[in-house]
Amino acid sequence: MSNEQPYFEIRNLHAEIEGQPILKGVNLVIQQGETHAMMGPNGSGKSTLSNVIMGHPSYDVTGGEIFFQGRNLLEMETEERARLGLFLAFQYPVAIPGVSVAKFLKSAFDAVHAEKKTKSSEFLKMLRDNLAYLEVDDSFVNRALNDGFSGGEKKRMEILQMLTLQPKFAVMDETDSGLDIDALRVVSQGVNKLRSPSFSLLVITHYERILRYIHPDHIHILIDGQIVHTGGPELVKELEEKGYDWIREKFGQEVLAS
């Protein structure tokens, strides 16, 4: 990585789905070791942003660039991005019937850490440690991936995958929605375990609640496909007190006018 180029950077990103423009010029820089939060009301483009970062085929990027460690992500397949160290914790993880969590995770681990040639026994030990950390029963790994999982279980599963796959940069897409306070605590605990000077995180959320557990360095407000405001941790309180309308009133009009 060169010194001039940021660790992770989004430049003037435009994206649409089925011809409908969603992202209208997103700019974002995240340095190594930083945690950022992206907040915004429903429909502001938060999930589109996370899907585009990972390369979901339903979204068309119509302009802009995304760089990670100097590589242009938009030129890469989704699996190549994952192997580079990117991770997306899904808002709605899909079920893969008949495939056990253990088998899936071992295949995924081998795919992203091919050079490590981890033995099954070592891998299982690591998996068990992570399960314990997330207060999940061992039997979890024998269940079919997300098949019949409750909402909370699916979210824990995402965090279990994140802990196990040890990404360099993770995006969490509304992982906090629909979680009760206990689950939220456990999920946050898992996230905090990963935090280190070499791990960067983008937490996408609708609510400020999760930010009480995961303390971001920077907070961005996304409205109508653009980041309209960026601030420090103090912004959480302001949002809590005043809601998004305040942001919309203060920044929205000029954004829409431009």
Add this chain to the structure above:
Amino acid sequence: MNEDTSTAILDDYKYGFFTEIEADSAPKGLNEDIIRFISAKKKEPEWMLEWRLKAYRWWLKKSEPTWPHLKYPKIDYQNICYFSAPKTNVANPGELDPEIASTFERLGVPLHERDRLAGVAVDAVFDSVSVITTHREMLKEKGIIFCSISEAIQEYPDLVKKYLGTVVPYTDNYFASLNSAVFTDGSFCYIPKGVRCPVELSTYFRINALDTGQFERTLIVAEDSAYVSYLEGCTAPMRKQSQLHAAVVELVALDNAEIKYATVQNWYAGDKEGNGGIYNFVTKRGHCRGARSKISWTQVEAGAAITWKYPGVILEGDGSVGEFYSVAVTTNKMQADTGTKMIHIGNNTKSTIVSKGISAGESVNSYRGLVQVLPGARNARNHSNCDSMLIGTKCSANTFPYIESENESSVIEHEATTSRVSEDQIFYLKSRGLDEEDAISMIVNGFAREVFKQLPLEFSVEAVRLLEMKLEGSIG
């Protein structure tokens, strides 16, 4: 999914080689003389020839069934060679020709004493003849007979006469009649009363010669309280022309006996334009003749241009159990019309059907099943589960379940689902570092897992690999 992800390519059929070997063949065409020729070649007794001729005369009066959901050019039965045996260059009749031995070696079926798989006895059938049967002495000590059907007709005529055609009579259907007239080889297994067969019995069918049909006939009899697990594998060279395979398999289970029959069918399926490949018209049926007997069919149908087969169980003995577990994979322009028949005759009989159809490319995959409860069958139970999975947008899946219950005490449950490998599932797995092929293979293997776990371990591993190989290239 993108358009291009549904176009299947499957040119890397690794069993598609041809063995150069001199053959002793009948002239092409079918008539009574050809049948006499086959019977004479096999040194059969008069009654066997008579039976063949009766079957042939019956067949002449019938016509090919048109009800299957299959499209293929008319088969020219006069343009097929009905008998082809490799000429061996060995002095002793019991010895194996090295060319044939190496063919089976390449197919992953070692026949030499030193390399044989420990837990599996193999009967190897090359075109129209059985070339060797392994582990015979050990089995013989337990009273188990495992040999080619041709040999059984000569050595154990009474047993063969007692059971042959009692489950699938020569009048059963067009292809079964044809088979009865011209069947060449296959296996015969007989497990006497109270004996549990200590190894897996297995037959490997190889079609080698050009324009030759393979008409194998297998008969398995398990006497009271006997048990046997039997495996069948099949491959053929890659050819532009289609070849016909019309087999008949009959299973008989007496009181408390159990027969497990597993097939991993990987006949050459033709190229991606649909040229060549095996036409697989097969009649397989088990008869739970005794009380509390059990027959289970497990099939992995991964090859053949056309598959037409409905392995069924006649549940006559009270408390007998029939099972059918199937994975049918079709790619390119393959067509499959397959399923099962469960005929409940005895009281408290039970049947289970689990069918998983996977279609890719431009293939057509149909499940066709019959569950029939006769008036006298009290407390019959059936549970059917037929799931179809589609990969891409040009393939199709159909389900034709027929349920005929004539006894009010029966409980019949049928579930069916059709799903498409979704873009979101693939994206999810790709986001975890798996490439598209591995992602689809994982999804498909998960889908078929319930059936794979019915197979003996080595076969299950083989089946998973086969499925992966089949779907390789069916993506992107």
